[in-house]
Amino acid sequence: MSASTPHRPVRADAERNVARILEAAKVVLAEDPTASLERIADEAGLARATVHRRFASRKALLEALVAQLNEQYLRALHEAKVDSAPPLIALHRVTELVMEIKFSHRLVMDVVTAGTPARWSYLSAEVRERAELLFARLHASGAITAAHPSWCLKIYLAILDEVHHLPAGAPELASCADEVTARTTLQVTTVLGALGGAPLPH
Template sequence: MRADAERSMTRILDAARIVLADDPNASLERIADEAGVARATVQRRFASRKALVEALLQQFDERYLEALKQSRVDTAPPQIALYRLTELIFELKLAHRLVLDAIDRLGTSAEHPAREVVQGVELLFGRLFATGSITTDSASWSVRVYLALISEAYHLPADAPELAAGPDDVTARTDLVVRSVLGALGGKPLGA
């Protein structure tokens, strides 16, 4: 992609995050206005609103892949990697709460999270099983439980009693998920 086309694409996606966070039903024209480009430019880059939303999801998947890399799921002690990955996921999700909620309301057919993200988390859960941190040997089941717990913790209101123990929102949600995952999947608690 040419540099100017790439800049236009970046501006459009940045604008879409801002506009959709404010109004999930905003028009492509409003997104174009926010990006400072013509509506035709948005339509050339994205065949439909659905394609634009899927591109936003792809950007989030790239950030989740970066979180997998930063948490070193393949080399760090597995419980430490689980904690760090969960922390990075909540940092990302809470920083972009409005746009992620808007995307959820809009719906999409894109596989989310992307298969590469799921594979990285499966690798981590395989390592957790190998070290006895969890007793469930099905990595795919463990990932489903983990993603469900992240979703549930993400949707808790900030004043939920389950989050009262943490010094901040990210830490409280991370602690809740990690404790729940290790408890639910039959492992040893962190630090035991």
């Protein structure tokens, strides 16, 4: 036990450095999608060698940002209880959480997904599996008529892109002070309509 103790501060420092690099990358890449690792190192206040030690290439850094996004989506799916909560309630809650994630990453999202063959291909298998479970439950409950979870998820993600990129004050958005709520409502009602669904309970 004592032999491993001296290494803990090193691991903690490394984890803090990775967190600083990723936060700096979000800021820098939002301003300049072509920014180098050197510029990201400057923003993070770290030696360039430190950044290169943690991320051997810009591609590796983008992959780390993608992994971070997937972790946040998984937490949202867990918090929404997609496997146990009433399906319509879970759909609304997970949509609300996803909207919050997308807004917190709004400026860097396009950079992260630019290199993927399809806009949502960066989603992990676990995220897809959990999301498809929700759509299977929605169909089983009679909330939607579309029976294929993978197709339902594709429709959901396509609509999510459109809703997310609507300009503030667009007529499609409900008139309320909370933009996340307005976009969540539009997303859920549009998805349910597209999948032959029932209205949300009041």
